[in-house]
Amino acid sequence: MRAIIFILTIIFSLLSPVSAQNPVIYRGFIEGDIDPGLSPYVKRVISEAEKNGAAAVVFEINTFGGRVDAATQIKDAILNASVPTIAFINKRAISAGALIAISCQKVAMVPGASIGAATVVDQTGQKQAEKYQSYMRSEMRATAEKNGRNTKIAEGMVDERIVVEGLVDSTQLITLTSEQAAAYKIADTVATSLNAALDALGYKNAKIVDVGNSWAETFVRFLNNPIISSLLIMIGLVGIFTEIKTPGWGVAGTMALIALGLFFGSSLILELASWVEIILFVAGIILILVEIFLIPGFGVPGILGIVLMIGAIFFSLFNYQGYLDYGILYRAIIQLAGSLVGTIIILVILYKYLPKSAAFQTFVLNDSTSGEKGFISNPDNTHLIGMKGMTFTPLRPAGTVLIGGKRFDVVSQGDFIEKDVEVSVVRVEGVKIFVEKSE
Numbered sequence: 001m002r003a004i005i006f007i008l009t010i011i012f013s014l015l016s017p018v019s020a021q022n023p024v025i026y027r028g029f030i031e032g033d034i035d036p037g038l039s040p041y042v043k044r045v046i047s048e049a050e051k052n053g054a055a056a057v058v059f060e061i062n063t064f065g066g067r068v069d070a071a072t073q074i075k076d077a078i079l080n081a082s083v084p085t086i087a088f089i090n091k092r093a094i095s096a097g098a099l100i101a102i103s104c105q106k107v108a109m110v111p112g113a114s115i116g117a118a119t120v121v122d123q124t125g126q127k128q129a130e131k132y133q134s135y136m137r138s139e140m141r142a143t144a145e146k147n148g149r150n151t152k153i154a155e156g157m158v159d160e161r162i163v164v165e166g167l168v169d170s171t172q173l174i175t176l177t178s179e180q181a182a183a184y185k186i187a188d189t190v191a192t193s194l195n196a197a198l199d200a201l202g203y204k205n206a207k208i209v210d211v212g213n214s215w216a217e218t219f220v221r222f223l224n225n226p227i228i229s230s231l232l233i234m235i236g237l238v239g240i241f242t243e244i245k246t247p248g249w250g251v252a253g254t255m256a257l258i259a260l261g262l263f264f265g266s267s268l269i270l271e272l273a274s275w276v277e278i279i280l281f282v283a284g285i286i287l288i289l290v291e292i293f294l295i296p297g298f299g300v301p302g303i304l305g306i307v308l309m310i311g312a313i314f315f316s317l318f319n320y321q322g323y324l325d326y327g328i329l330y331r332a333i334i335q336l337a338g339s340l341v342g343t344i345i346i347l348v349i350l351y352k353y354l355p356k357s358a359a360f361q362t363f364v365l366n367d368s369t370s371g372e373k374g375f376i377s378n379p380d381n382t383h384l385i386g387m388k389g390m391t392f393t394p395l396r397p398a399g400t401v402l403i404g405g406k407r408f409d410v411v412s413q414g415d416f417i418e419k420d421v422e423v424s425v426v427r428v429e430g431v432k433i434f435v436e437k438s439e
Helices: 002-020 038-051 068-079 096-102 130-146 151-156 178-183 194-200 215-223 226-245 251-269 275-293 300-315 326-356
Strands: 024-031 056-063 085-094 106-109 114-116 175-177 207-210 388-391 398-403 406-412 422-429 432-437
Touching (some): 024 038, 038 215, 085 096, 106 178, 130 151, 215 226, 215 251, 226 275
Parallel strands (some): 024 056, 056 085, 406 432
Antiparallel strands (some): 114 175
16 A cells, blocks of 8 residues: 555656646737727736636737727736736737737747837828827836836837937837847747747747637627718717607617617727716707707707717717827728718708608508599598577587587687587688688
8 A cells, every 4th residue: 555655656756757747828819900900909918817726828919009098008907917918929019019028027029020110100101290109108007017028129110310320320210130139139039839838938848828819798899980980970870860860769779879879888898988088978969859850940959969969979080099190090080071971962862852752652652642633631621601590508608609510619700609600611721610600
């Protein structure tokens, strides 16, 4: 028995170091354009790594950049992580991708990869004003400082005026190759594969757990696509206008609620909008309804309602972080303007062509309902003109008379007429029969 226990102890002692040398590493992927839809995914990868006691989380990066507000959200999430973070640059981390990469505690690059060129540009690629560059410089400098990296190199990725001896003069932005990044302490290692990089960083024989996008994250990112979100805005506005102009509640109103729910819901998840924007939008609708149903004409409530609705939509298209990136602001203006123009075009088409369409005609009664064909909305009493009758009740001036043994509701010409007085029918206007005393 002692021999068996001794053997088991030997085996356990041999296996224990092996298990200790197999840390679990969670891997997320930062690829393509950096947009607000990427932030919830990155936060979930970090959360799962923390919850499951991972040794570290690694982000495999291959991007030309994207929106600064989205990159800042991702950077903040990585800096706040309680688990060690690693950036594995597989090919490139350009522009906003560079900010995300240096926010990780360790950086590894494959041979031939690049990092840098983080100056802020607009939609056309033109460099933006100094205040935007100043913000990005400070973000890069503070992030590099937090992780013990070369702050001058980080700033030089944004501002070409920063000179780094032996690397660039005052006319070039800094973009580093893998070897340069390692030499200037931006990257910690250069490795041909992720496993080799993890070995070099002290995570030998690591077990890698890949974390992909969930269907919900993919769906929210899809909704945030400028084309899709613009369509949701148009459907919502057209549906609201149509519902206001028609009695009851119908398909248009339901579609509007669904579209606007998806738009504002995805913006809430991506931290582009808050409940403030939603409250402003609802307040705008209420003001328009007040204008239509309670106040004659069109004045201040209606105008204010429209302004609140448009403003709420506009501020739900981007994340304000203490400064306005002109590129993001420009994109939001273009998207909102396109949505409003599209809404107007759709409403004009509906107003002009829908009543003539075959589908609409199935809901319309086209047959003539003229009096000649026997269709009348009220009884025709014109044959009573000139006939005489007796008042059945006093006429004050309205009352009842008996004409030919039948009761008729009549109105006197203005005089009070007592009961049991002979009267004559002088004229008929619609449902009204006018009488006067007989001579």
